[in-house]
Amino acid sequence: MAPMRTSTKVMAAGTAVKPMTAEAAEEIAAQDFASIVESHRPQIFRFLLASLRDVDLAETLTQECFLKAHRNWNRFRGDSSAMTWLMRIAINLQKDHWRNRRLRFWRHTQANAIGVDEASDWLPNGERSAEQQIVAREQVAQVWKIVDGLSARQRTVFLLRYVEDRELSEIALATGLSEGTVKAHLSRALARVRAELRGTR
Amino acid sequence: MSRRDKLAGEIDDPMVAGALENFKVSVDAWSDAAYNRPPTVVRTARHNWRLAATWALGCMLAAGSLAGGLYERHQRQELARIEASKAAINAAEQKAAQVHAAPEKPVKAATVTKRQPTAVKKAANENEDLLASVDSDVSRQVPAAMEPLAQMMDSNGTK
Structure with a gap:
């Protein structure tokens, strides 16, 4: 009976939002899994990379996410979008990873995670002047530091909103939180960003 | 409605909105670079490094054992030479003793x-x-x- 319970748990939050139409659900269900992987893999990888700041670990968890999704693909009923479903799996894998890391502290699993300063080096030049480029890099480093200091739940909500551009309802579905709680987390995280950035002005 | 406008509508502070926009652009660039990197580069480098280390260790061991054998051979030859010279000296001393002992x-x-x-x-x-x-x-x-x-x-x- 365990698989039934898992399926119910994954889809339980679907009641919080307006369910998709039957046509859309059928369309999603009919999609080939390979095309789902192709279209959503970069986004899942990006979210995990931003959460963990470890390229190898992000790749591993992305693989695990799609492996898990593939095993449960026939249970996906299309109550939410495939992306939200995959994001929920990725968030659960990330939680499991941190739980295991706490238990197996001697494994040094974050040995490959790069520092906040190094992460902020990735900024395309665009059409900015050198001065604007420096200011932008400083801002990015500042935001990375703030993200680093957030709680795991706040960080997830923050990254889903401001990196993945997810709607509040989607974030609520993916995290299993209510929209009100998501708003509260976002508000606190933004307040910290604002305070930090104003403090460095 | 662009993302910047959307952020500006949601966040009243333009500096915070700009910082979040830069943050997203930075994460996107990093993610794209990491996602599109060739996956075998690290493994190949590690493999070559291991191969080179194995070869170097093997060569060192072979050279060491060869040098040890040569040194051992040289030592034995040296000992044999010393033994031979000692034997010759003893023989000469015995001969001299016999010569001195003859009048007695x-x-x-x-x-x-x-x-x-x-x-x-x-x-x-x-x-x-x-x-x-x-x-x-x-x-x-x-x-x-x-x-x-x-x-x-x-x-x-x-x-």
């Missing part, structure tokens, strides 16, 4: 004289000649610095 057999010679008086007399004469020649050799070998003392000894002897 008069008792035996006396017993022999009773049986063969001429042979004993001959042997005694040979011994005396030998001792005389040794004395003269020794006196010839006196170093120059000892010459006055030797002369004094001679003069004392003649007196």
Whole structure:
């Protein structure tokens, strides 16, 4: 009976939002899994990379996410979008990873995670002047530091909103939180960003 | 409605909105670069490094064992040479001891004289000649610095 319970748990939050139409659900269900992987893999990888700041670990968890999704693909009923479903799996894998890391502290699993300063080096030049480029890099480093200091739940909500551009309802579905709680987390995280950035002005 | 406008609508502070926009652009760039990186580069480099290390270790071991063998052979040859020279010195010393021990057999010679008086007399004469020649050799070998003392000894002897 365990698989039934898992399926119910994954889809339980679907009641919080307006369910998709039957046509859309059928369309999603009919999609080939390979095309789902192709279209959503970069986004899942990006979210995990931003959460963990470890390229190898992000790749591993992305693989695990799609492996898990593939095993449960026939249970996906299309109550939410495939992306939200995959994001929920990725968030659960990330939680499991941190739980295991706490238990197996001697494994040094974050040995490959790069520092906040190094992460902020990735900024395309665009059409900015050198001065604007420096200011932008400083801002990015500042935001990375703030993200680093957030709680795991706040960080997830923050990254889903401001990196993945997810709607509040989607974030609520993916995290299993209510929209009100998501708003509260976002508000606190933004307040910290604002305070930090104003403090460095 | 662009993302920047959307953020500006949601966040009243333009600086915070700009910072979040830059943050997203940065994460996107990093993610794209990491996602599109060739996956075998690290593994190949590690493989080459391991191969090189294995070869280097193997060469070191081979060279070490060869050098050890050569050193051992050289040591044995050296020991054999030393043993041979020691044996030669011992043989020479034994020979010299036999030469020195030869005059110390008069008792035996006396017993022999009773049986063969001429042979004993001959042997005694040979011994005396030998001792005389040794004395003269020794006196010839006196170093120059000892010459006055030797002369004094001679003069004392003649007196």
